[in-house]
Amino acid sequence: MLTLLRDLRRLRLDVALPRPDRGRSLAIRHVDAGSCNGCEHELTLTSSPYYDLQRYGLGVVASPRHADVLLVTGPVTTRMRDPLLTAYEAMPEPRLVAALGDCALGCGLLGSPDELVGQVDAVLPVDLRIPGCPPTPDEIAAALLELVDRARAQRTSTRRNSAC
């Protein structure tokens, strides 16, 4: 086990990711609304040593109750529409929705019309669009970091509003 940990430390040194410039955080709840599993596989690797999104305070949380962002993949199937809405409604305000991958954005959808509701913004207001089939972990990471800044701005403005 110590060898494993030493190897991982060496790998982290080799990859030499830059340190984050400032502290921030974003809690993500992922919902697969009907994807081919490609976006899930790439999203999983954003926490591998080559990307390590956790160093920016980004992490996937187990409940929508704890989430700032609902990250939705896939064209929304008729059967996933209600579970998706339930997850969204369980989130505290302020909440953001990110559509991950071409299917979620309605690009090049394939399937029977009666089995698909369609792109994510047919069901929920979408704040961030991450194109790609599937987007690479790099692209997912860059897009989510942009959302961190936006979420911070939103929180700041919420505080200002409440102070009035």
Add this chain to the structure above:
Amino acid sequence: MTLHDSARYREAVRSALVDGDRFLGLHASDGGSVVRAALLTLGGDVRLESVRTEGGSAPTIVDLVPAAGWDEREAHDLYGVRFDGHEPMRPLVDHDLVLSHWTVPVRGDDAYQVAVGPIHAGVIESGHFRFHVVGDRILHLDARLFYKHRGLERAAEGATLAEGARYVGRACAACAVANGLAYAHACEESLGLEPSPELARARTLLLELERVWSHLNDIAAVCAGVGLAAGNTLFAALTERARRLNARLSGHRFLFGVVAVGGSALDLDARQVGAARDELEAIGREAARGWRELQFSASFQDRLPDIGVVGADDVERLGTVGPAARAAGVSLDARSTSKRLAYADFECQVPEMADGDVRARLEQRALELEQSREIALGLLDGPVRPAAAATGATEAPVGVGLVESARGATVCVVERHGDRLERVRLRTGSYANWPSVAYAATDNLLPDFPLINKSFELCYACADR
């Protein structure tokens, strides 16, 4: 391919099974007026036994081959076929919300249900599990999938054979090559095309590259299933390297769009082939080091034996395929009898202690990872050039393709009229194995289910389509 009446159909399936044929799948076609069962002969040929439905009914074969259970339920839900003798006919693709319609009744003192999903707590595909438990012990599991059913097969009807590859490819990213190849083989058999040795070589290479990243990912997943972060991180890093290698060779991390009907455009010069060999060697060295470390992690190893057992008898009964079948000591691998791919010297491997538990399935993955890497290295013995299939074989309106994916036997049946698809059916290794996951959970503890599930690491997308 023979179109039987009801009595002859059951007899044909029965005698095929007596002869040692294996069930490969069943589907409804022609709007539900025909039902076709696919069987694999001992010689490695696929044959179809078909029956015309009478008044919307066909005889069931689920009593002859329980593995046909899901297939008949799917044909019932999507094509309205009634299967005489299949009782009760529980909904599979239909999301009937009446619990008693789709679950098995479990009664007794203190028995209660735990509902999990369709949305799970990590980055996981959507599906619903209904556990019947007493305390922490699982008495029975009803899995309800098909939340991700996109109707891809129905949507592909009427498309050209070339366009059809896009629909099949969209079914699942993790099995893009295997599914694409099963489809291409089915089309080519129907068109009377035979792959040239060069085409077979390029495709076999792609299939083994897919298996390499997939097995690395699955070993990482088992580590995650017991919360061993160091093992998970190491194998996730190797998965990333394998996907980067895919991207360098094919332009896509999941090898999307590389498999086509009738040929291959994969073009690798000597330098690319050499670099790929080096990277595969390096991945192999790192994986071997990581695997050795896992052997010495007592808290990890303690979690694996005797959990989620699917033994050799269960494999035969449930129709389990792929690494899960081999981990139970059943030497079943479509690569052994593959006529369209370059597996001349292939030898099916099983682990030394083939107990069919989580430990054996994990070890099977490690064995196959090494084997796949060696096959790929053997194929990377020179530049890979674009290649085409050769014409000249007999044409037929129906073709079947059989490919061993990282999860097991994947079968594609293509029925065409000219260049247009009339019906395409994809039965993946994941589809075949989901009932085995539910069975494996029985009598285990609820907290061990994630681990059992990860030891199969099936795709939901592949099953739901």
